[in-house]
Amino acid sequence: MNSYVSSSESGSFERDMDYLPDRITRGGRRPSDGPVVGEPWPVEPGRYCLVAAPACPWASRSLVVRKLLGLEDVLPLATPGPVHDERSWNFDEQPGGIDPVLGIHRLQEAYLARDPAYDKGITVPAMVDIPSGKVVTNDFPWITHDLFFEWSEHHRSDAPDLWPxxxxxxxxxxxxxxxxxxxxxxxxxxxxxxxxxxxxxxxxxxxxxxxxxxxxxxxxxxxxxxxxxxxxxxxxxxxxxxxxxxxxxxxxxxxxxxxxxxxxxxxxxxxxxxxxxxxxxxxxxxxxxxxxxxxxxxxxxxxxxxxxxxxxxxxxxxxxxxxxxxxxxxxxx
CATH class of the missing domain: 1.20.1050.10 (Glutathione S-transferase Yfyf (Class Pi); Chain A, domain 2)
Known part of the structure; x- marks a missing residue:
């Protein structure tokens, strides 16, 4: 699902912004700004997979930032197809319908690996811990924020200063x-x-x-x-x-x-x-x-x-x- 959305009694659109707010930080330190639930996850090249569908504007942010900063070699990418059902984004367009990095057919599998009772939106972008198969966070504004601030040791030498x-x-x-x-x-x-x-x-x-x-x-x-x-x-x-x-x-x-x-x-x-x-x-x-x-x-x-x-x-x-x-x-x- 792209995101849970609803309309108020007046008919105005309301976006559900209730995301998994864990953070991936340098050395696994507790961040001084923004949300974190439980213990933060440490930045480790190759450990996490960014799941981002090119069809989705919120996910596209992370695709652009990953490429601007030169993180392609340290942050593997999984790209769901553009069409999903009410259950989840999926990898139907990959060979065999399975993502080669995560070995799953539906992104929902990574959310349920973290919480078998998970009942909120199966959204992209999402950061998934490859060893455990668990989603870490789908809090899209903080994903790109942390790719800049927390992954800085792995940026290309001429990466732009996205947060001057x-x-x-x-x-x-x-x-x-x-x-x-x-x-x-x-x-x-x-x-x-x-x-x-x-x-x-x-x-x-x-x-x-x-x-x-x-x-x-x-x-x-x-x-x-x-x-x-x-x-x-x-x-x-x-x-x-x-x-x-x-x-x-x-x-x-x-x-x-x-x-x-x-x-x-x-x-x-x-x-x-x-x-x-x-x-x-x-x-x-x-x-x-x-x-x-x-x-x-x-x-x-x-x-x-x-x-x-x-x-x-x-x-x-x-x-x-x-x-x-x-x-x-x-x-x-």
Whole structure:
């Protein structure tokens, strides 16, 4: 399951954020921030498997961060297919229907190995302890946070600083709005249970999209000249926008390709390997249009949109140069 979702009495969408909050930390130390249940798990190359379906935007965050930081050789990957039933994500598309790293058919097996009575969402991404076969955590915001802070000894030498200290407070504010109004906002539109709830969610989403369009008109990335975790989080929604959210979730005021700054920004990120190489548009479309049969009862998967535009020049690198030139002029004056 992607996540448990529900609608309130007013028809507004509510996401269940009750995840397994264990943490994988350097030396198995107890973290000073965020959640931990029981004893934390120690970072060990090759011990854990990241289970992340390319179809899922929350899982896609971890795929991008794993590749940005160069963790491919120390953190094995299991990729469930895009279509699942009410029980679990599965590995039907792997040879024999079994994941070669974990040796399981359904991700549910790893959750039940941890707790035979587990009855919450079988979600991705998930970190699984390979020796025991037990899921460690599916708390997606903390998975990418810890891949940066706790796995730093295993990063590639030129890995980006995804959490710059001097931008941390502002970045947290930006990420909070991106999550609430955009990442989750498209779901609030798609799964609204009343016209009033839908229209409120729609207005909130597009207010945030207009804010982002303005912000990205004068800066290359959300926080300036360098990619941060904030960009990873926004990208996974933008890359799905025209293919899914515009029509399937009724977020149809504008297409991404009609928003100059956001469209250029999305292409800029997509054309960088850590982003574009983790995107599978066919899996994305199959997941939403087949699994969410309450929104698409025919199960028909759209053929479009035309994807050629993703590879067109974006010229976003010029924004960083222009900003540097303006800064130098001000200092000289």
């Amino acid at each position: 200290d001097h931008l941390r407070d502002e970045m947290e504010e930006v990420m909070e709005r991106v999550f609430t109004d955009v990442n989750n906002g498209v779901y609030s539109c798609g799964f609204a249970g009343s016209q009033e709830a839908y229209e409120e969610a729609y207005d909130t989403l597009w207010s945030a999209m207009d804010w982002l369009e303005e912000r990205l008109t004068t800066r290359r990335y959300l926080m300036g000249d360098e990619i941060t975790e904030a960009d990873v989080r926004l990208f996974t929604t933008l890359v799905r926008f025209d293919a899914v959210y515009h029509s399937h979730f009724k977020c149809n005021r504008s297409k991404l390709v009609e928003l100059p700054a956001l469209w250029g920004y999305a292409r800029d990120l997509f054309q960088q390997p850590a982003f574009g190489e983790t995107v599978d548009f066919e899996q994305i479309k199959r997941h939403y249009y087949v699994v969410q049969d309450d929104l698409n009862p025919t199960g028909i998967v759209p053929t479009g949109p035309d994807l050629k535009g993703w590879w067109t020049p974006h010229h976003r690198d010029q924004l960083a140069k222009d900003l540097t030139d303006r800064t130098n002029v001000r200092r000289a004056g």
